[in-house]
Amino acid sequence: GAVVSQHPSRVICKSGTSVKIECRSLDFQATTMFWYRQFPKQSLMLMATSNEGSKATYEQGVEKDKFLINHASLTLSTLTVTSAHPEDSSFYICSAALGLGTRQFFGPGTRLTVL
Amino acid sequence: GQQVMQIPQYQHVQEGEDFTTYCNSSTTLSNIQWYKQRPGGHPVFLIQLVKSGEVKKQKRLTFQFGEAKKNSSLHITATQTTDVGTYFCGDNYGQNFVFGPGTRLSVLP
Numbered sequence: 001g002a003v004v005s006q007h008p009s010r011v012i013c014k015s016g017t018s019v020k021i022e023c024r025s026l027d028f029q030a031t032t033m034f035w036y037r038q039f040p041k042q043s044l045m046l047m048a049t050s051n052e053g054s055k056a057t058y059e060q061g062v063e064k065d066k067f068l069i070n071h072a073s074l075t076l077s078t079l080t081v082t083s084a085h086p087e088d089s090s091f092y093i094c095s096a097a098l099g100l101g102t103r104q105f106f107g108p109g110t111r112l113t114v115l
Numbered sequence: 116g117q118q119v120m121q122i123p124q125y126q127h128v129q130e131g132e133d134f135t136t137y138c139n140s141s142t143t144l145s146n147i148q149w150y151k152q153r154p155g156g157h158p159v160f161l162i163q164l165v166k167s168g169e170v171k172k173q174k175r176l177t178f179q180f181g182e183a184k185k186n187s188s189l190h191i192t193a194t195q196t197t198d199v200g201t202y203f204c205g206d207n208y209g210q211n212f213v214f215g216p217g218t219r220l221s222v223l224p
Contacts, residue, residue, distance in 0.1 A: 043203065044203070101207050
């Protein structure tokens with residue numbers, strides 16, 4: 001199957017700093033990329049859907065000014081957590097798809113810890 | 116909005132026993148997808164069902180899509196320790212994708 005990478009895999013930062021997470025589809029062009037957050041032993045909560053070249057669509061309750069998403073190319077999407085706080089600590093996972101309604105290929109996830 | 120529900124939340128089985136997880140939606144599902152997430156890992160696609168009443172098999176796994184396209188099930192025959200993980204169903208809702216809460220399976224050797 002297709003490969004999606006995420007970087008970094010783990011990050012620890014101080015409260016108030018910004019953290020950028022990269023999601024890359026390595027062997028296919030992803031029209032659509034999804035960003036999820038997952039708390040321990042819980043389901044994946046969709047944060048936003050991004051399509052290459054257009055603005056991301058955020059889920060209700062997700063602050064777009066705090067979670068900046070850029071889908072600059074068909075192989076790269078970035079999520080920037082601005083002014084991170086301890087409550088933002090979570091497992092962030094991206095996925096890539098050829099289009100809406102098609103299977104998703106998930107990245108390995110990024111574990112963010114905000115001190 | 117669309118809600119995708121799954122039961123049970125947890126299931127503990129003895130190795131060799133069968134296991135079933137059920138996925139239900141408040142609205143008609145368009146194309147149900149099933150994923151498996153191992154502990155500490157990321158979700159991996161298992162299958163997609165699109166037709167009413169569809170049944171698909173993958174070795175010991177049997178996936179079913181309800182006639183009314185409002186429910187789906189995943190059945191594992193003779194579980195093995197490698198089946199441990201959380202099984203999620205999900206579906207597209209407009210531009211977005213909604214996952215169910217998942218069923219966490221543990222298999223006792």
